[in-house]
Amino acid sequence: MLNQLRLDHANMARMLHVLQLKHKTLASGERPDFKLMREVVDYILSYMDGFATPLERICVERLQVQAPQQLPLMEQMASDYRELKPRLMRLSHDIDMILMDNILPMDRFAEDLKAYLEAHRGYLRHEREGLFPLIDQHFSAEDMEELRQALPDGAEKELERLQLAYPELYAELCGAEVPAL
Numbered sequence: 001m002l003n004q005l006r007l008d009h010a011n012m013a014r015m016l017h018v019l020q021l022k023h024k025t026l027a028s029g030e031r032p033d034f035k036l037m038r039e040v041v042d043y044i045l046s047y048m049d050g051f052a053t054p055l056e057r058i059c060v061e062r063l064q065v066q067a068p069q070q071l072p073l074m075e076q077m078a079s080d081y082r083e084l085k086p087r088l089m090r091l092s093h094d095i096d097m098i099l100m101d102n103i104l105p106m107d108r109f110a111e112d113l114k115a116y117l118e119a120h121r122g123y124l125r126h127e128r129e130g131l132f133p134l135i136d137q138h139f140s141a142e143d144m145e146e147l148r149q150a151l152p153d154g155a156e157k158e159l160e161r162l163q164l165a166y167p168e169l170y171a172e173l174c175g176a177e178v179p180a181l
Contacts, residue, residue: 002136002144008051009127015040016120023117026110034098041092048085054150056081058143059131066138073130080123087116 018040022032056078063070091112097104139147 002132004148005055005132005135009124009132012044012047013121013124015044016117016124019113020117023110023113026106026113034095038092038095038099041088041095045085045088045092048081048088055147058147058150059135062139062143063134067134070134073126073134077123077126077131080119080126084116084120084123087112087119091116 019037022037025032056074060071060074060078063074091109094104094109094112098109135144135147
């Protein structure tokens with residue numbers, strides 16, 4: 001199960017890397033593929049809803065019993081994660097506006113995208129350095145099974161759908177190294 005969490009973590013890092021590449025395109029004065037960005041943002045929003053809530057609930061419940069001294073870290077991580085969603089929703093709205101040919105200041109959009117990417121990468125770093133070791137240390141086989149049952153299994157199916165709909169995205173995901181966070 002921890003390996004699956006790490007794989008999901010790596011996939012999210014790759015998605016963020018694709019957005020980073022689109023940010024670089026935008027920063028160079030070119031127009032990135034906003035439809036592809038729309039798909040990546042939709043995937044991340046869907047994944048956040050299906051993945052974060054059960055992971056947070058189970059981890060907090062288990063760590064309250066096994067490692068109560070770690071609750072401040074869990075609460076901070078949960079707060080940081082909740083702050084990502086409004087940022088991503090704003091980007092989603094802005095992408096919709098761009099796709100409908102509405103005028104939007106690209107410098108503001110680029111700044112919002114950069115701030116979101118930095119915040120989400122920071123969260124992934126805390127996940128990798130803080131949460132995963134705690135899960136490894138404090139979760140029993142039964143806890144891991146409960147976690148596995150609670151988490152969505154549609155992530156791989158969604159990646160397959162993206163592969164078919166957006167071969168460019170799939171190529172970028174396959175070619176993208178997991179950036180050091």
